[in-house]
Amino acid sequence: MIDINLETLRALGLTPTIASRAAQLDLDTDARLARVTEVQRDCLTLHDGGAEQQARVLPRLVQHLQATAQQLTIGDWVAMQADAHGQPWVVDRVAPITEIARRANDGRRQPLASNVDTALLVMGLDDDFNARRMERYIAMVRACDVAPVVVLTKLDIAPDAKARIAEMCGRLPATVPVLPVNGLSRQASIDIAPWLPAGQTLVLLGSSGAGKSTLINTLTDAGQATGGVRKGDGRGRHTTTARSMHWCPQGSCIIDTPGLRTFRPDADARTLAATFEDVQALAQQCRFRDCRHEGEPGCAVRARVDADRLDNYKKLMRDAQRNEMTTLERIELRGKWKAIHKAGNQRARDKRA
Numbered sequence: 001m002i003d004i005n006l007e008t009l010r011a012l013g014l015t016p017t018i019a020s021r022a023a024q025l026d027l028d029t030d031a032r033l034a035r036v037t038e039v040q041r042d043c044l045t046l047h048d049g050g051a052e053q054q055a056r057v058l059p060r061l062v063q064h065l066q067a068t069a070q071q072l073t074i075g076d077w078v079a080m081q082a083d084a085h086g087q088p089w090v091v092d093r094v095a096p097i098t099e100i101a102r103r104a105n106d107g108r109r110q111p112l113a114s115n116v117d118t119a120l121l122v123m124g125l126d127d128d129f130n131a132r133r134m135e136r137y138i139a140m141v142r143a144c145d146v147a148p149v150v151v152l153t154k155l156d157i158a159p160d161a162k163a164r165i166a167e168m169c170g171r172l173p174a175t176v177p178v179l180p181v182n183g184l185s186r187q188a189s190i191d192i193a194p195w196l197p198a199g200q201t202l203v204l205l206g207s208s209g210a211g212k213s214t215l216i217n218t219l220t221d222a223g224q225a226t227g228g229v230r231k232g233d234g235r236g237r238h239t240t241t242a243r244s245m246h247w248c249p250q251g252s253c254i255i256d257t258p259g260l261r262t263f264r265p266d267a268d269a270r271t272l273a274a275t276f277e278d279v280q281a282l283a284q285q286c287r288f289r290d291c292r293h294e295g296e297p298g299c300a301v302r303a304r305v306d307a308d309r310l311d312n313y314k315k316l317m318r319d320a321q322r323n324e325m326t327t328l329e330r331i332e333l334r335g336k337w338k339a340i341h342k343a344g345n346q347r348a349r350d351k352r353a
């Protein structure tokens, strides 16, 4: 049985779906539901609604996770149990509803945050501004079924702010909200408030210096007054090195992440194409079914989609196809090795006979 303190865990982002998944965990002894608020090298920080504590992962669970290619991540919900010495252990993981993951340059998949509803994609209107990179962020989170919200910071100091906001709005489909803000102002909280209702979990993604920690400070302000947990620091400029969870006075949770330098969406070509919904929808109206949007007559995509966005789309699609190719080749290769191995075994048997 798992003990679920609905009242207190709701403030940590517990949803009915998670609660019912947790209730179905196959546990042999009593356990408690808790949320992972930080991941360290050999232990996790968990919040059970009352307090945060450090816990280690049961070796049996470590093995199971490895065997099933899962990784415990900030935002996860887990079953926790104390042993005879009062030492807390993570004994099981609730399958996450969403999991944002990136592909690193070496091809490894790295989960960034679990059970997230909205990703605030933070980009400065200063030198940080790069529409192609924003499109990659959007593809990455949409491929994981997380809704993106573009937050353009430094509205108050960037000289080209107006032109850059127009550029971003001009190329993104209208379904992706774009919020230009001064991350240091109260107005930023007001603008982002619609995505902060109680029970929601958000993650901030963006390069180093984009203004993520600044936004966390603004959004969690008054956290102390309302008894919430606050981890913001007023020490000014510092570089975030670990992912951490914070609580907003409205009752939502926000995960801060260190700046991402290199990343690719973790998506096959089909999924990736769906994240560019404008291209996909317009392609239905192209004259040719197999239009490559490269100059064919009657191409609806070229006529309506920003040229640089379309180039970026094609580049991302080529990357995704190349990766799928290598996956297929790897499977083929594995098959070949299996055949060679089998033949070897057969020869050994023949010899013995």
Ligand SMILES: Nc1nc2c(ncn2[C@@H]2O[C@H](COP(=O)(O)OP(=O)(O)OP(=O)(O)O)[C@@H](O)[C@H]2O)c(=O)[nH]1
Pocket: 153, 154, 155, 156, 157, 181, 182, 183, 184, 206, 207, 208, 209, 210, 211, 212, 213, 214, 215, 236, 237, 238, 239, 240, 241, 257, 258, 259
């Ligand atoms: N004027 C102004 N300054 C901002 C704004 N947003 C961030 N800054 C400043 O930009 C600098 C970097 O902001 P941070 O919030 O630390 O950036 P970060 O994204 O958390 O960076 P990492 O922790 O390295 O990932 C700080 O000096 C902030 O005060 C903004 O909207 N307006």
Ligand SMILES: [Zn+2]
Pocket: 283, 286, 287, 291, 292, 293, 294, 296, 298, 299, 300, 301, 302
């Ligand atoms: Zn076309």
